[in-house]
Each structure stands twice: as C-alpha cells, then as structure tokens.
Amino acid sequence: MIGKLKATVLRNRGFTGALVLFAVLFITYQSIHPRGFSTAVLVQNSNEVVALAFVAIAQTIPVLIGGLDLSVGAVMTLTNTIASHVVTGTPMQMLLGAVLTLGAGTMFGLMNGLIVVYGRIQPIIATLATGAIAIGLALILRPSPGGDIDGDLNWAATNAVFDFAETYGFADNGNAAWIQPFVNIPVPLIILLVVALGVWLPFKRTVTCRTIYAIGSAEGAAHLSGLPIARAKIAAFTLAGFFAACGGLYLAIQTSSGNADLTQAGTYTLNSIASVVLGGTSLMGGTGGPIGSMIGAFILRIISFFFRILSIDPLLQPLIEGLVLLVAVSLGALRTFRVKNKLGLFR
Amino acid sequence: MNSSDAIVQLRGVSRYFGGVTALDNVNFSCKAGSIHGILGENGAGKSTLIKILSGVLGASEGQILNNGKQVSYRSTAEATADGIVCIFQELSLVPDLTVAENIFIDQPPRRMGMIDNRKQRQMAVELLARIKCEDVDPDAHIRELSLSRRQMIEIAKALAKNPRVLILDEATSALTSNDVETVYDLMNELRADGVACIFISHRMKEVDALCDRLSVFRNGQHIQSFDKGGLNETEIVQLMIGREITAQYPPKRSTPIGETTLSVSSLRWENSLKGVDLQVNAGEIVGLGGLDGQGHKELLLGLFGALRGMTGEITFQGGTYKPSSPAQSKRQGLALVPEDRKTEGLMLEMSIGDNILLPNYKSVSQAGVINGRLANEAIAKAIELLQIKVGSADDPVETLSGGNQQKVVIAKWLMLNPDIILLNDPTRGIDVGTKQEIYRLMRDLVEAGKSVLLYSTDYAELIGCCDRVCVMYDGRIVSELEGDTLTEEAIVAASLNIHKDDPA
C-alpha cells in the first residue's frame, strides 16, 4: 500500500515537486503579509492568477502531444477584445456574449488544430503565425483600449462569494445561513476550478485524451495501436483555444474592457510555457497535466508577490525575478543527476 | 492449395516504396485454427506483408480477402474491428502510459461513455495472469519494464482484442526461453479455439516447434508454402537465401589466444552489476549468456562509458581504464553495437553515408575540415566490406531492412578498427544469411588479433561462434564454459544458477 503511494509519487515527481514548492512559497508569503490569510488578500491573489492560470492550462494540452501553442496569449487577447464588444447589455445578452467569446476562441483553436494536422506544419511555427493573425484581428477590433463591461459583473466576478451574492441580491445578500460556509471563497478561484476541473476531469477519461498522452509519449506506437491521432491533435488545440478564451473572457470582465496589447500577449504566452514547466509537465509531451500547470501559474505569480511586501531596490527586482525563475526551472536538473544510465537523459 | 477454408487471403498483392519493390505479386492465404510461419531474409517483405494485412500500409496492387469478402483497411483500427490483430516488429506500446492503459488502449471498458479505470485494471490483472506475468504491476509505466516484459505486454494487448487472426512479427525476438514457452502454450490454445496465427521469426527452432504450415519469402516474392516437416532445415534455409549454405558457423579459433585485452574485476553498478569478473583476450570471441535482465546490457554499456557511478577495476590494453563517456571509450579503442539499432544505433532519417561516418569524422578530415574524397572512399570501403545492399549511400538508412541496418551499425565501428568490439544481441531479428556474414566478420576480426564480447539471447549462436561463454546470473558471472563444457544444457543450467558449487 505505502509502496504503491511511493510509486505514484515517484511517477509524478514533477507535480509533487510543484505542489511542495507552491505550498512553501504561499505559506511564507501569507505569513509575512500584514494581512496574511485574510479574504481580501486571497481575493486579490486569485484575481491576479486566473487569466494566467487559464492560459497555462491552455498551453498544457498541446504540450502534452509534444507541441507548443505560441498563440495562446494572442488568442486570449483576441477573445478579450471580442468580449469587450459583446459582453454587454442585459444579463441574457451578456451570457450570450460570453458564449460567443468562448466559441470564437474555440474556433480559433480548432483552426490551429486543422492547420497542424492537415497542413502538416509543426505546431510551434503554425501557432507562431496564427498568433500574429489573432493579434492583428484584436488590433482591428480594438484599435485602442476601451469598451465597458457591466460594472456589477466586474465587481461580482472579482470578489468573494459574499459580495457576489450581495451584488445580485440572492441568498438574502449573502447573509443566508446555508451560504455562510462559502462566503469567504474568492469567486475567481471558483470560476477557475469549476471550469478547469469541470472540463478536464471528464475529458481525461476519454480515448481522445489517452491518445493525446500517447502521441506525446510515442506517436509511432499510438499510430500502430490504431488510436485516433488526427482527432486527438485537433482536440488538443481546440481545447487550448477554449481555455485561452476563458482567460480572455475573464480578463475582459476583470478589466471591464478590451485591450489589444501586443506585448501583453507575448508575456502571457511565455509565462504560460514557464507555468507548464514549473507544473511538472514535460515539454517533450506524454507526462504531466493542466492541474500541475495551474499550480505552476500560482508559483510564477507568488514570486512577484514578494516584491510588494519586502523592500527590494526596484531596479534590482527584474534581476531577482529572472534569477528565481531560472533557478526554479533548473530544479528540473535534479532528475538529470539522479539519472545513472546516461541514455536515460535523451528521452 | 484450396483457398475455400482460408480465413485471410492475398491475391496478386504488390507494394512499392518509391523504387524499392517490397512485395511482388504475392498470393498468400492462411487457414483458421492453424499457425502459419513466415520465413525469409531481412527485407524479404514479411513485415510489409503483414502491415498490409493489418491496415498499416495499403497495397499498391492486388486484393485482400477476409472470409472470402474483399476488404481494404485504411487503419489498424479497421483491421482490428475485423478481427485481424498484429504484434508489430517495432513495439506499439506507449512508454508513459500504464500497463493496464496500454493493454486496453483503444477499446477501454467504459461506464456511461467514460473509461472505467477500476474495471480496466482488474481486466488487466486477469490477462497478465493468463500470460504468466503476475509480477508486472498493471499500474507500472511501460517505461519501467524490460524489453522482454514489454513484448509480453504486447501479446497481452493483442489477446485483449480477442483476435480471429493473430499476427506476430518477430514478437518473440527478445523473449527469454521460459517466456517463449508461455507464448507457445498460448498460441496452441488459440489454435484450438480456431484462431489463425501468422508467426514471423528468424529462429528456426521456434518456427519448427510451433507452425503447422510454413511460407518462405525472398526479396518480395512468395517462394513456396508447405506443411511442417515438408522440408528439412537446410532446404528451407536454401529457399530463404536462394543459395546453398555451408556450415552455419565459421570454424572456431585457429590462432592461439594473445595477451589479455580487457580484464574486469568486481565491477559494480546500482543493483544490476554485483561484482563482475571477466577477462577477454586478443583473438577470442567471448560470449555472454544467461536469462534476460541479469546485467549483460549494463555490463556492455558500463564498459562503453554510458553508465555513471560504476566501481571496480578495469584494465584495458595493459593500462587501467576508467570509462567516463562513449567518446572517450571510442578513442581508447572500444566499440559498442547497441541493443536497439533503430533508436540507439542509427540516425534513421540520415543517409547511410552520414551514419557510417558519424564516429569517424576525425579520420576523414584535415585540419578540422572534411575531405570529400576521403569521406566517399571510406564509405565505399565500408559498404563493400560488409556487403550492405544499398541503392545509393545517400539514401536514408530507414529504407534498409533490419539486417542491412544492423550491418551499417557494425560498419561505422569497424572503420575505427577498434581493439575490442562489444555486441549487444547483434543478430536479433536478422535472417540466417546476414547472421552468417556477421559471424564470419567476428571471426575475421579475432583472427586479426582483435577481441569480441558478444551478448546473445540465442544459445545456439553462443555455442556456435564463441570460444568461451560467460553466463551471467543476478549481476555476476556464475560460470565460464569452454570447449566441450560449452553445451546448451550447461548454459541453461548456469542461467538458472543451478550448480552443485553454488556460491549464493
């Protein structure tokens, strides 16, 4: 039994490592924060991480098939601008707008998938190009930042459950007894977990998902085993598009506006890759998963949280941030030094 | 033959790869409830044949019939659905998925449309029991398993699809003798259940033991089919390689052994090598025998510098020698022909020439710049020496068949003219003809005063061409057999470590 547990942990070293690192960083941060462990701080933290977490999840799935999606940041930006146009009006219209936004992102992902599978273009390049296209479209939709998404929605979606209830006046403004256990949970966190787990866990138990892992691990074998390779690849990029759109939609709600920011798109793509790696997913594909990447995103964010509570020369902060990132990803080297059979290195 | 009761049947099937004709107007059929062996040299077209049967490749010409009705499968999935299941020469397991997931990879048990992991696991346990692999943890990742174990899982995977036609393409090449037994029993069961098995192997013994009917292929053509016992071994081999063959193994050492080339004492690494003592002298072929996973591979890799943290004394050519990396071992005069030519030995998509030159650029460059003329000469010489069947030295290696690929691996090392060459099961999946050429080559090397250390899964081979055989058991060398003591019985006994003077 205990042996089994040990084996499982060993098989998911990367993930376990990420979890531990996260726990350490988070607890340290919260305990030195003047208002550590308070709802306000949790809400703030989750608000900051949601968009990145979604994009990191999006990145994970193409990475699992051994590809990379350099368009996730751009798709987030594109959907962000779309949302800033369509998520307005009556609640019904807003809901419709949200669906439209997610649909658009999913379609874009589907397009990536089709190009990769039927165009036979390496994912990394295909998405580099489609990413540029996405940014172009975003710039057309929002030549300059703007759009106003309903303020209540913004307030409700970026707060704790209590304020949510209060804003929309249900559970008698969040004072009902049944809701008390939840009032302090940040809404953004709920959104993130519900969407991520709600989509991923069922998907994980399909042959398509199994094929995604198989492709990343040994495409030839997957092919000989008669697995639906094309379907799986297309699914991977489509899902990536969907999750990137979730990021874009939330970003739009959070900033109640749309902004076709080229640099920001780039930042998010690169950070998504960093999150995936920190989360213990191998860029070779085949091992890991979105949950890990979510934690990777948390880790990435927490690193910068520290600058706000410690006094560090502002002109040294970028350096420190860079070094910490470098060291964090270099922890992956521990594996290398455990490897006694050097051939094990070349997998 | 009357094709009425044939379950699968090929009519005038041909397959071309660019210029190469892999199959040439083949008519072939096999009956339900029989085991049908297919024999042929490397490149004879065996794999191509079964790849066409099982939907991996399409036929360029001709038609395929299943139970009399014509079919053309566009994917293995379609073939499987039709009851045709194949175990391919190149394994089809996914390293990062668990054993259970691999066994039921494309048709897992479902509940409400979703994979039912518990059920899958328990079904896997049952299957593993059926193939006598209870030791394998269904949750283990394939990565963690040895090659022989993987081949057994392959078989389990095939059984899980309860096939009506089961095809094994050299599926037993890496199996240890007792696993092979298990497979025999299974195939006999299946035959009893009316399943048709197509069995491809280069081990005459196995084919003999199992098959009811044999078909011989030679460069793409179906030469002849006959019932078991219809022809004797030499006749069969003759059909396969299309010429008279003389004694299978070259005569043993004629020259006296020279001084010690390599001597190893109490070599330890992790828990695979537990104090190996070994001597290899100039002018002799030393064999490594024993069951799978007793540390042969580690020993060879370790000597070649691919393992870290190995302890023990090694002297090589009189000097102490500490293997630290293949590059350094190469310079010292060692060479290694690795276990898996496809992933460790060759750059499949690179040209034959580049593959041969890979370790040798120093020798064909002047002042760090490659001299084209020297390079081409060197390549031509190597191809000539090993009689590699190539169209042009610029073709990718992947277009060669297994045997010729293996020759390329050996060729690139011979160019360095090493003092000792370590071979890890070099004749696995290689046809008789090529095997003989390789045996002869080894013999020539040692005649020229070099040394050879040969690990083989094939006992006959060890007995046939080694001057001395060291049998490994549990990371140690438990006995050395030479001359008359070198018999199959002796090796088997030693492999199982049943000795009157047993140390352990």
Next chain:
Amino acid sequence: MTFLSFSKPADRPLLIALLTTLVILMVGTAYTLTTQGTAPLLTPSYLLQQLQIGSFLGICAAGMMMVVLLGHIDLSVPWTMTAAAMMATSVGGPWAIPAGLSVGLAVGLLNGFGVSFLRIPSMIFTLGVDSVLRGLMVAHTGGFAPQTKASPLMRYLAADTFLGIPVAIFVWAFVSIVIAAILTKTGFGKSIYAVGVKEGAAYLSGIRTRRVIIGSFVASALCASTAGVLLAGYSAKAYQDMGTPYLLPAIAAVVLGGTHILGGRGRYLGTLIGATLIVFLNSVLSIMQMPESYRQIIYGVVIITMLLVYGRGKQN
C-alpha cells in the same frame, strides 16, 4: 559550387522562398509606381540600404539556425543583443567590440551548460537567461549610468560603406560564410545534424553531444552579440530593449528557409534567403504604410501559406 545548388527536392523551399522574395519586391514596386510613379525599391541604393538594416536580422538568424538544427531554440537573443551592445558602449574604445562579443560568449556558455548538463529544455532555460539579462541591464543602467556612445569602429562596421556597399553587408557575408562552412565542411557541423536527429544515438556513437550543444549555443549567442554591437553602431548608441524586435523574425527566417524546427534538417542558404524575404516584406509593408494590425495578419498568412506549400513538396 554545391553551396548554391538547388538540385535536391529538399531544396524546393529555398526556391519558393527566393521566388516569394522577388514577388514581394514586384508588389512593392507596383505600389510605388501607382502611388508615386517611381520605383525606389529597385534602385541599388535602396536595396543596399535595406540589406544593411537587414544584416542585423540576418546575423541573428544565422546563429538561431545553429540551435534550431539541434532541435533547440534560443529565446535569449533579444537581451543578449542588448547586453552585448550596452557592454560594448560602456567599455568603449578599442575594447568595445571584444567586450560585446565576450558577453555573447558568456551567455552562450551559460545556455549551453543549462541545456546540455542540466538538461533543461532550451525553450525555458534561454527564456530564463533572457529575463536575467534584462534584469542585469536595468540594474546596470539604473546603478551605473553607463556610457552609451558607439565606438568609431562600431560606427564604421554598421553605418559606413566600402566601395559604395555598406560595411554591415560584408560583416553579414562573413558570418554567413563561416556558418555555412561549419555546417557543411566540419565534423562539428555534421554532429550538430546528428544530435538534432537523435541525441541518444549520437552520444552512443561517441560524439561529445554536450560539447556540440554548447558549441551551437555559443555560436548563436556570438551571432546575437555581433548583431547587437552592429545595431549599436548603426544607431550610434546602445539603448534598453534594442533586441526585442529581432527574436521572432529570426526564428521565422530560419523556418521559412526550410530548416526543420525539430532539428536535423536544413541548409544555411535557406536561412539566408529567409532573412532576405522578411527584410523586404517589412520594407514593402512600411512603404505601404500598412497599419500594425494588417501587418501582423500578413506576417501570419505569409508564414502559413509558405509552409503549406513546402509541405506539399514533401508529400509528392
């Protein structure tokens, strides 16, 4: 000479890229003819000036190709360029260029070490190195207010002309010849391809794969720093963030040149053409005063279409 031959089918991408470049120039000329009745695009002076500016990209691409052939990538190019330029100008005088190049050397060794010894995926390790370099440069400017004036030699190499041809183009040519020679004429070059195809097999063939990897990353970083030093010479000074516009175009140039992004396949001539293509695409777009949005879309579409066409080549 073999370097210029298009014989193999694998060379179709090169031809296509070459043709595309010409088409782009034609389109641009058609545009200027209709709008202004002149064809500046085809005047030698303009072409030379474009190639002069293009040489910085071309040199980056040359280095990038060395790592792409390994199946790796170097995302530290932007701040390697910047750091090299800023160090060169801070040191100044005759030691300016050596200082700049030694930055490249150091970065290359670091990247190589991380990728070959620590076995961290280059995608992420070089990304980390890039942000470290950025941090260093911010701290450097913030803390030490360094000199930023390019040395006369830097000016000469980047902005001056020789026999009427910008010196920068000669530098680009020189780098090209060196890289092409390494790739086609040396064991190191061949080993790069081998490692790109299958590192494990290369390792077991007695190739010092770690040295090969480090060597390639050093080459890449040296090219980047050369480009940085030149760019500083061209602008007469170094400034923060000067390398950022060069990363993605460099990768695109390599890929449009027919080099396989997963390594093992590709010719330098292709990269050369790819770089030229991007340079002229850029200048035509800016002549048309194309707004950023459509610019981005056009880049994307061009890359996709060309790779689709290349792919067609592979199938039949």
Next chain:
Amino acid sequence: GPNIVSGPGVNPECFAPWTDETNFMQWEAREGPFRVAVVNGFVGNTWRIQMIKTAKAFAEDPSIAGKISDFKVVSTGTDAPAQLGAIEDFINQGYDAIITIAVSPDGFDRVIRLADRNDVVLVPFDNVLDTDKVMQVNEDQLAMGRMFSEFVLGELDAKGVSSGKILEVRGLPGNSVDRDRSIGINEVFAADDGDWEMVSVNGMWDDGTTQKVVADAIAVHGEFAAVVAQGGSNGMVQAIQDSGHPWVPVSGESENGYRKALSEHSDAGLKGISIGQSPGLVAIAMKAAVSALEGNVMPQLISVPLPVATYDELEDGKNFWSDLPDNFFTVNEFPPCDVNISGPAIMAEDESDS
C-alpha cells in the same frame, strides 16, 4: 472617497487644473507620515528607469521626506492583472497613496472602487486613465502635438517653404498618448494653408525602430520638408544624418542626444523644438498625492506645464549636457513645484555618490 468640491485648488502654479471645467477633489485630512507606493508597468527602457530613480530620489528629498514613512516601488511589466493586483495588494496593506503608470487607459474600475472604499489616494500619471473618478497628473499631449506642428510650420515659413512632404513619426499604436499627440500634429497641418502631404510611419517611441522607419521613408520618398517625431528623436536625427538628407525643421522629445544634435546642427538647418514627457512627472504625482492626503483641494486632472525648448534656447550644461550620454531625458525638474532633481543628477552619476 474624495468629495467633489469647487476650486480654486491649493498651490495652483504647481497643480494647475487641466481646463477651467476641471473638477476639484478633496479627501479629508489625515495625520502623516504616509505610506506611498509607486506601481510601474513596463521597466526595460531608459525613461522608466529614470522615472524610478527620480521617484526614489524625490522620496528622500527634504521637502517631502518627512511626510513619507514608507515608500515602495514595484514594476509589474505589461500585464494588466499583475498591475491591478499590485495596486490592490498595496490597498490591502493599508498604504495611503498609490502612484501608477497605467498599462491601459481602461479597466481600473475595481481598484478605483476599492481605493475609494479604503480612502486610498490613487494617482495615475503619464499614461492616464479615461476616467474622471481619480486624480491624475499629466502633460497635455494634444497641446504638445500642436506645438510640434506650429513650431515646424513657423520654421518652414521662415524658409519660405509652403508645400512638400511632412514625415510624421508616431509611437505605440493603440496608446492614448500617441493618439492625442498625432491628432494635435495633424490638425495643425490640416488647418495650415500651405499644401502638405503627410507621410506617417510608426517609430514605437524607440530609437532603433524610429531610425529604421525614417531611413526607409527617406529612401522611398526622397526629400521631406520637415520631420515631426513624437519620440525616438535620437533615431530620427541619426537616420537623417546617415541618409545624407539635408537638415530640415524637426520636432522631438527631450533626450539629451537630440538636444545635443539640435545645438550642433541648428546653423546647418536642423532647427528643432524639443518637448519632454518628463520622468519628473512621478515626483509631481507623489507631491500631489501627499497634498491630497493632507486634505488640500486638488484638481481632478493636473496639467503639468510642457517643458519646451527650441534650438535657440538650448544652453550646454543648463538644458542639455554635451559631455553626457544621449539616452537620458533632460527635463526632469519643475521649479514651480520645487521638484529640483535634474536628469544628470540621477542619470549621469554612479549610484554610490548620488
């Protein structure tokens, strides 16, 4: 939150209201010393570095040091959630005032709401927000654009040129500052009776890009009557010089290098105007924040006078420094606000001895 009150505000020569319609705001006074944070976005360019150094230096400045008990500066990079997060975090930590350069003119509703709830003074400057709910500090970009054009037109007039191509070098697409300056520039030329063909290129406010696009434009269009750049001025001058294009009237930012060039080549015809978006704005924003915390009446939108210098007003050692690097921004001090930290003082000396 603040109350909307009627003016006049405190210290008007420093805190000048944008227009006479501009509202005034007042927070109730509280006891100092205060905790102040600066939340910067992108960090990797000279202007931002100079801004951060100015902020640090000003926080030590005797005129204000006593009123600030705790001062933090963080840079979040171009990442809206991160910047919003940082601001919210400082609000949670109970800071009294938060100065920021917004990464986007929009999307700050939540933090504004939180700031008001917790009586935190939030002061965007440089890249300001499209809202009148917060106190903001900026220079009038539209006016800057107009001034660029008016000066250039004046010079052309003096040369007797009344037609030709004008090269406009724009900045970051989608950025509000770029938009406003460009509007200003173009409306003046449109209004002028000479016939001008505007050619506009995108310099991203960055010397390298500007140099490249200007060089391209010259190569394609031949000669320009004038060049109106809103940034990357060094690159613009460099390109004109290298291409052998004759010196013409120009406009640009306030980099030291640009002013050096103006003073050096003005006789040869490089007659230029230099208006700086000054990194010193941060100091004024800090000062405004403190003054607001002290309960003074403040304009909602504070217009900082444009620091203008034309080629004939340049004086070595006073408003430019021929012996110092090109990159730093010359205008940094604002005497009316007794912000007296000069560019060279912080950008041209070693940290250790400043």
